[in-house]
Amino acid sequence: MKLINQLSKETGLPIATIRFYEKSGLFKGQKKKGNTTNNYTYYDDAVSEKLYLIRDAKSVGFTLSEIKELIDALYSKRISKSRKIEILNAKLLQINEKIKELNGVKKQIAYLKSEVEKYDC
Amino acid sequence: MKLINQLSKETGLPIATIRFYEKSGLFKGQKKKGNTTNNYTYYDDAVSEKLYLIRDAKSVGFTLSEIKELIDALYSKRISKSRKIEILNAKLLQINEKIKELNGVKKQIAYLKSEVEKYDC
DNA sequence: TATAAGTATAAAGTATACTTCATACTTTAT
DNA sequence: ATAAAGTATGAAGTATACTTTATACTTATA
Structure with a gap:
């Protein structure tokens, strides 16, 4: 499980951009359960995959809402x-x-x- | 020589968008010289070509400034x-x-x- | 001939996609 | 132990690419 900094280095996307994408509902990180001292968000490999997809799809002209639709079609359990x-x-x-x-x-x-x-x- | 309405029908781009592109320096129409009663702008086939190029290049993720650079490289006399x-x-x-x-x-x-x-x- | 449709221009408004800022807390390094 | 670096959050700010509005004039049509 990665922190946002690692995710940023992996994908080349700025931390603020990753946060923006998460806020836009393109993926979700997880908070650690139990009596933790901090409030950090953790990300798994599936998130990295989604970020690569977002990055490439964006560069060839897909909008974020098109990409969201795509990611939902790939991963959502409500479809x-x-x-x-x-x-x-x-x-x-x-x-x-x-x-x-x-x-x-x-x-x-x-x-x-x-x-x-x-x-x- | 075409008026903006015809250009719009040809390319499928809204008139306001065509005006915006022209204002952005992607191409130029011409005013009729001499004692004309109106102030209309006329466009030739080269403009249509440029609009098709803009439309397609945009849809595959090129920005307007990248497209401007491209059009300048293709048509400018100052390069x-x-x-x-x-x-x-x-x-x-x-x-x-x-x-x-x-x-x-x-x-x-x-x-x-x-x-x-x-x-x- | 009047009225609807087309054209011009400037300015304001909007949507998308970030980016920066301010604040506050946590972890790491020295 | 304290300074530097990392993380969280909300809000404001910015860039790009249009889109709409307001106003005014021109041309085409019934």
């Missing part, structure tokens, strides 16, 4: 299996869409680059 | 050819990165989906 599969399939389609768009943009830039190479001075 | 090529190559690398990340996220989701299918009830 039926069939509904989960439904959501996950939709996300996979969305990802394929994004890959198509990226290839489109790439092609466009490559073409325009060749134009720049040919004519521009 | 040297070698510098343009440099910027364009960097953008192409960034796109390859994003494609990699997307495939990573896709793989991860597909894997977790198979887990959901196996064990979840």
Whole structure:
């Protein structure tokens, strides 16, 4: 079980950002039970996994609410299996869409680059 | 030459958004010269192209300032050819990165989906 | 010809995603 | 044992990317 500092070093995300994500309901840490002196929050490996997913999904244009929907579909116990599969399939389609768009943009830039190479001075 | 309404219909972007992009320096329309009665702005096909590029690049996680840099590298006359090529190559690398990340996220989701299918009830 | 629809502009407002600040307590290092 | 570093929490502040509002003028349509 990790403290927030370790989580931050692992993922490269600032502590404040991790706190913000937790507050946004993307995952939850745990408080230690019993007569402890402090109020620290502990995180397990599943949280790290979610943070990596958040980080990568964000960088390719998913919003936090889309990512929350995704994480819920993957881990929540209050969503039926069939509904989960439904959501996950939709996300996979969305990802394929994004890959198509990226290839489109790439092609466009490559073409325009060749134009720049040919004519521009 | 098109008016903003036509541009909006073409690209699916709201008029206010197009105005915002123009104000942000992503492209420029032209005013008609001479003794005209109105103050309308006209746009050519190059602007449409830029808007499509903006739309797609945004949806895959590029920020407006990254997109501005890209558009400047493609169309500006105040940037040297070698510098343009440099910027364009960097953008192409960034796109390859994003494609990699997307495939990573896709793989991860597909894997977790198979887990959901196996064990979840 | 009037009225509805389109265009221009500036400014204020909103949503998202953080980031910083202030305060207070806990743990670690010297 | 005390100073430095880590953690918690709530609130305020900031950046980006729009979106809405208000006002005024122009063009198209019934």
